[in-house]
Amino acid sequence: MREPADRYSSVAILLHWLIAGLLIGNIVLALTMDSAVLFQMHKSIGILVLLLTGVRLVWRLTHPWPALAASLGAWERMAARVTHFAFYVLLLAVPLLGWAAASTGRRGTGDLFGFIPWFDLPLGKSGELHDLTGEAHELAVYLTIALIVLHVAGALKHQFIDRDGTLRRMLPSR
Numbered sequence: 001m002r003e004p005a006d007r008y009s010s011v012a013i014l015l016h017w018l019i020a021g022l023l024i025g026n027i028v029l030a031l032t033m034d035s036a037v038l039f040q041m042h043k044s045i046g047i048l049v050l051l052l053t054g055v056r057l058v059w060r061l062t063h064p065w066p067a068l069a070a071s072l073g074a075w076e077r078m079a080a081r082v083t084h085f086a087f088y089v090l091l092l093a094v095p096l097l098g099w100a101a102a103s104t105g106r107r108g109t110g111d112l113f114g115f116i117p118w119f120d121l122p123l124g125k126s127g128e129l130h131d132l133t134g135e136a137h138e139l140a141v142y143l144t145i146a147l148i149v150l151h152v153a154g155a156l157k158h159q160f161i162d163r164d165g166t167l168r169r170m171l172p173s174r
Contacts, residue, residue, distance in 0.1 A: 007173070008170055022049050043110065057088060090140055097137035100129075104123050
């Protein structure tokens with residue numbers, strides 16, 4: 001059965017909320033992790049976010065998405081497009097930079113979730129590259145946090161001020 005044209009597909013909605021939950025949870029984990037086990041969990045979730053983002057990009061490129069609301073002004077249309085593009089860039093960059101940092105560090109990437117064999121990127125062990133990719137990863141995370149705040153603020157504006165149904169398009173249907 002085809003999804004209504006004014007809503008995102010069920011798969012797109014599932015991927016959106018799954019990635020959002022994993023991403024926010026992983027940011028909280030990064031701010032509080034104090035053991036090797038939690039650090040390994042952080043790396044595992046990061047790789048999972050990367051893989052799910054790949055699935056989401058393929059879905060995005062192969063399935064129609066609803067048009068932006070007609071009530072949006074030109075600046076809002078541009079902001080929506082730039083924000084979505086920036087999210088995709090960061091959803092790829094953050095885990096890739098983290099993976100690069102782990103790969104160039106002493107411990108490497110390790111097994112995902114403790115039991116799925118995973119590999120290091122072929123970058124070699126390098127303290128300088130480890131530091132550089134680690135700092136870039138951290139900067140990209142801060143940009144992601146800022147973008148999440150902007151995205152949530154925009155969604156709440158559309159829901160409670162504009163009352164234009166924009167948020168409803170990304171919520172699971174009842």
